[in-house]
Amino acid sequence: MDTLIAAAAQSLEAGDPISALNRVALRDDAHGLALRGIAMAQLGDLARARELLHSAARAFGPDEVVACARCVVAEAEIALVSRDLDWSARALDDARQTLETHEDWNNATHARYLEARLLLLTGRLDDADSMLPRRDPAHLPPTSRATHELVVAGIAMRRRQAASARRAFARAMEAARQAGIPALLGEIENAARVLNAPVARMITEGSERPLLLDEVEALEASDTLIVDACRHVVRDTHCEVSLATRPVLFALARALSDAWPGDVRRDMLITRAFRTQYADDSHRVRLRVEIGRLRTELRGLAELQSTRQGFKLIPQQAASVATLLPPVEERHTGLLALLADGELWSSSALAMAQGVSQRTVQRALDTLQAADKVQAYGQGRARRWAIIPVPGFPTTLLLPAPYSGG
Amino acid sequence: MTPSTANVIHEYSLADVDSVNGVTHDGQCVWVATGERLIAIDPNTGKPLRSLDVTCDAGTAFDGHHLFQLSGDKIHKVDPQNARIIATIPAPNDGLNSGMAWGEGSLWVGQYKERRIHQLDPETGEILRTIRSDRFVTGVTWCNGELWHGTWENDQSDIRRIDPQTGQVLECLEMPTGKEVSGLESDGNGQFFCGGGDVGMLRVVRRPQ
Numbered sequence A: 001m002d003t004l005i006a007a008a009a010q011s012l013e014a015g016d017p018i019s020a021l022n023r024v025a026l027r028d029d030a031h032g033l034a035l036r037g038i039a040m041a042q043l044g045d046l047a048r049a050r051e052l053l054h055s056a057a058r059a060f061g062p063d064e065v066v067a068c069a070r071c072v073v074a075e076a077e078i079a080l081v082s083r084d085l086d087w088s089a090r091a092l093d094d095a096r097q098t099l100e101t102h103e104d105w106n107n108a109t110h111a112r113y114l115e116a117r118l119l120l121l122t123g124r125l126d127d128a129d130s131m132l133p134r135r136d137p138a139h140l141p142p143t144s145r146a147t148h149e150l151v152v153a154g155i156a157m158r159r160r161q162a163a164s165a166r167r168a169f170a171r172a173m174e175a176a177r178q179a180g181i182p183a184l185l186g187e188i189e190n191a192a193r194v195l196n197a198p199v200a201r202m203i204t205e206g207s208e209r210p211l212l213l214d215e216v217e218a219l220e221a222s223d224t225l226i227v228d229a230c231r232h233v234v235r236d237t238h239c240e241v242s243l244a245t246r247p248v249l250f251a252l253a254r255a256l257s258d259a260w261p262g263d264v265r266r267d268m269l270i271t272r273a274f275r276t277q278y279a280d281d282s283h284r285v286r287l288r289v290e291i292g293r294l295r296t297e298l299r300g301l302a303e304l305q306s307t308r309q310g311f312k313l314i315p316q317q318a319a320s321v322a323t324l325l326p327p328v329e330e331r332h333t334g335l336l337a338l339l340a341d342g343e344l345w346s347s348s349a350l351a352m353a354q355g356v357s358q359r360t361v362q363r364a365l366d367t368l369q370a371a372d373k374v375q376a377y378g379q380g381r382a383r384r385w386a387i388i389p390v391p392g393f394p395t396t397l398l399l400p401a402p403y404s405g406g
Numbered sequence B: 001m002t003p004s005t006a007n008v009i010h011e012y013s014l015a016d017v018d019s020v021n022g023v024t025h026d027g028q029c030v031w032v033a034t035g036e037r038l039i040a041i042d043p044n045t046g047k048p049l050r051s052l053d054v055t056c057d058a059g060t061a062f063d064g065h066h067l068f069q070l071s072g073d074k075i076h077k078v079d080p081q082n083a084r085i086i087a088t089i090p091a092p093n094d095g096l097n098s099g100m101a102w103g104e105g106s107l108w109v110g111q112y113k114e115r116r117i118h119q120l121d122p123e124t125g126e127i128l129r130t131i132r133s134d135r136f137v138t139g140v141t142w143c144n145g146e147l148w149h150g151t152w153e154n155d156q157s158d159i160r161r162i163d164p165q166t167g168q169v170l171e172c173l174e175m176p177t178g179k180e181v182s183g184l185e186s187d188g189n190g191q192f193f194c195g196g197g198d199v200g201m202l203r204v205v206r207r208p209q
Helices: A001-015 A017-024 A032-042 A045-058 A065-081 A089-101 A104-121 A125-131 A143-156 A160-177 A182-196 A213-221 A247-259 A266-274 A281-297 A331-337 A347-354 A358-370
Strands: A200-204 A207-211 A222-230 A231-236 A240-242 A302-306 A310-315 A318-324 A373-376 A384-387 B007-013 B022-025 B030-033 B036-041 B048-052 B059-062 B067-071 B074-079 B084-090 B099-103 B106-111 B116-122 B129-132 B148-154 B156-162 B169-174 B184-185 B191-195 B201-206
Touching: A001 A017, A001 A032, A001 B184, A017 A032, A017 B059, A017 B099, A032 A045, A032 A065, A032 B099, A045 A065, A065 A089, A065 A104, A065 A200, A089 A104, A104 A125, A104 A143, A125 A143, A143 A160, A143 A182, A160 A213, A182 A213, A200 A213, A207 A213, A213 A222, A213 A318, A222 A247, A247 A266, A247 A281, A247 A310, A247 A318, A266 A281, A266 A310, A281 A302, A310 A318, A331 A347, A331 A358, A331 A384, A347 A358, A358 A373, B022 B059, B022 B191, B059 B099, B059 B201, B067 B099, B169 B184
Parallel strands: A222 A318
Antiparallel strands: A200 A207, A200 A318, A222 A231, A231 A240, A302 A310, A373 A384, B007 B201, B022 B030, B030 B036, B036 B048, B059 B067, B067 B074, B074 B084, B099 B106, B106 B116, B116 B129, B148 B156, B156 B169, B184 B191, B191 B201
16 A cells, blocks of 8 residues: 555545545545545545545455455445445444454444444344444544443433433543544534433423433432333333233323322323313223223322222332323434434434334325425435434434343 | 665755645656745756746646635635636635645535535636535445555654554654655655645655665
C-alpha cells in the first residue's frame, strides 16, 4: 500500500474526510475507490459512498479477501445508518469472520458493533448484548471505545436502566473527546439527550405528571402496581402479565388504574372497553365476562373488587397503583418511535424493526401521512419515510423491547 | 527497530517565506501554501515555477486540472500551468472553514467546529446542500501498518511508520536536529514532501525501499 493511501486512511480515522479526499480524489484503483467511498460516507453522501465501495469490492482481486471484507463492512454500516435493513446480515457475519481469521481486529470489532446495532434496532437486546466483544474496551482505539459505549447505552436505555445508560454515555463522551472527532461527539450528545427529556407520563391518585427515564426506572423498582400503556403490560416487582394481544382487557385495566384508589362506574367501563356510548344489557353481560377474564389474568397482581356502582382495583402485593403512558397518545406510536431517530426509513425496515407485516406498516404510514405526522421522499423501491419533527416526542419506551425482569 | 537517518534528498529554502501552512502535490509540482502566497515548486530542482498572491491559510484542492484555493470569503480557481486565476466563486461565510477538497465532481468545505459540511458547485460556488455532521459514519480502518506521520518534539523531528493496531513504531526516519516537519505530503511514489514549519523550507525525503 502506498503512502498516499496510508495518509488518506489516517485522515479518515481521525474523522477528517476533507484531507483524505485531497489525497485520493483522483484515484481509480481499488484502494483509492474504497477510501473515496469511506470519505463520501463521512461527508454524508451515502448514495455515492455505496457506489464507490461497491466498485472497490469488484476491483479487488480474489486474493484480496481482507480488503473485500472491509468493503462489505463499510457498505453494511452505510445501509444501517440509511435504515435499509434488508441487506444481508449473513454477508456481514462472513466478512467479520474473514477479518477475525486474518487478525484485522479493529475492523472485526467494528463489524461486531454493526451487528449489535442491527440487533438493538430490531429489539433483540440479549442478542445485541452477547454480540459485544468480550475484550475489555479499554484496549480499543478511542473511536471504537465510543462506539462500544454507545451500544451499551442503547441497550441499557431500551431496558429502562437509566443509571447505567448515563454512565455508558459519559464513558462514550470521554472516548469521543479523546478521538477528537466532532461528528462522533455530536452523535453521542444527540443520543444522550433522551435522558434529559420526559419519556412518559404517569397517572396516579388522579394526578398526571411527565417522567424522565430515571423516574421510570425508579417507579419500576418501587412498590407500585404499574399498568403500562407503552408496552401493554401490568406488573409489579414480583411479576408481569402481558395484555398486548388483549386490547379489551388492557382498556379495562387502564380505566381501573386511572381511577385508583377510586372505582369506575359500569357504564364508564363499557364506554372505555367497547368504545360505545350506548350500553344495553348485552354490553353489561359482556362486561361481566371480560372482568372475569381480567381477574384470571391479574391473579397474584391485583384483585377486581365490585363496588355498588362498578369495580375497583386492589393491588395484592404493591402499595399503590400507577398508569404509565406514552408522552403523546395516539395510534402507531411504535412506528413514530422508530422514525423519531430522525433517519430516513424504508417501509420494509420499519416492518422488520417492528416485527409486523409490510402491509400493516404501509397502512399505518398512509394514516400518519394523511395526518401530517410523517412525510415520504422518493418513489418506488427508493421511497423513504421520515417523521415530521414534533418537539419533545421522545421514544425509548415505545420501542419493541422484550422485558427481562431483573 | 533502530531509527535510520532520514534520507533528505533535497532541501529547498524558499525566499521571502516565513512559514509553510500546507503542502499539495498535483502530480508534477508541489504547491506550498505560505499564508500570503501559493507557490508551485519543481520537486526535482526546488525552483519556484509560479506563484500566486492570494491569502491561503487553509484548503488547497485539486480536481486533476485546476487548483482551488480557499481564501477568506472566496475560492479562487487557478490554472496550475500559469498560476492565473480563471474564476473566483464565493466561499461559505457562515462559519469557520476547516478545509476544502474536490471529490466526485463537487467541492466540499468542512466546518468541523460547527459540525457542518457544505457541498459546493465548483463552477458557481452555489451550496448544493449542507450536511449536518453529527454522526460518525464508518469507522472501517484501512491502515495496513503503513501509517506515516511527522513528529516534532524537543527540537527533534522524525517521520515514522506506525503499526495502527499496536501503535508500535516500525520505521523511523530521523530528521537532522532543528529541522521541523510540518505538512507531510507524499507523491505516492516513495517521496515525502515536508514543509519546514516556521522556517520557509521545503524538504524532499526519500522513503526507504
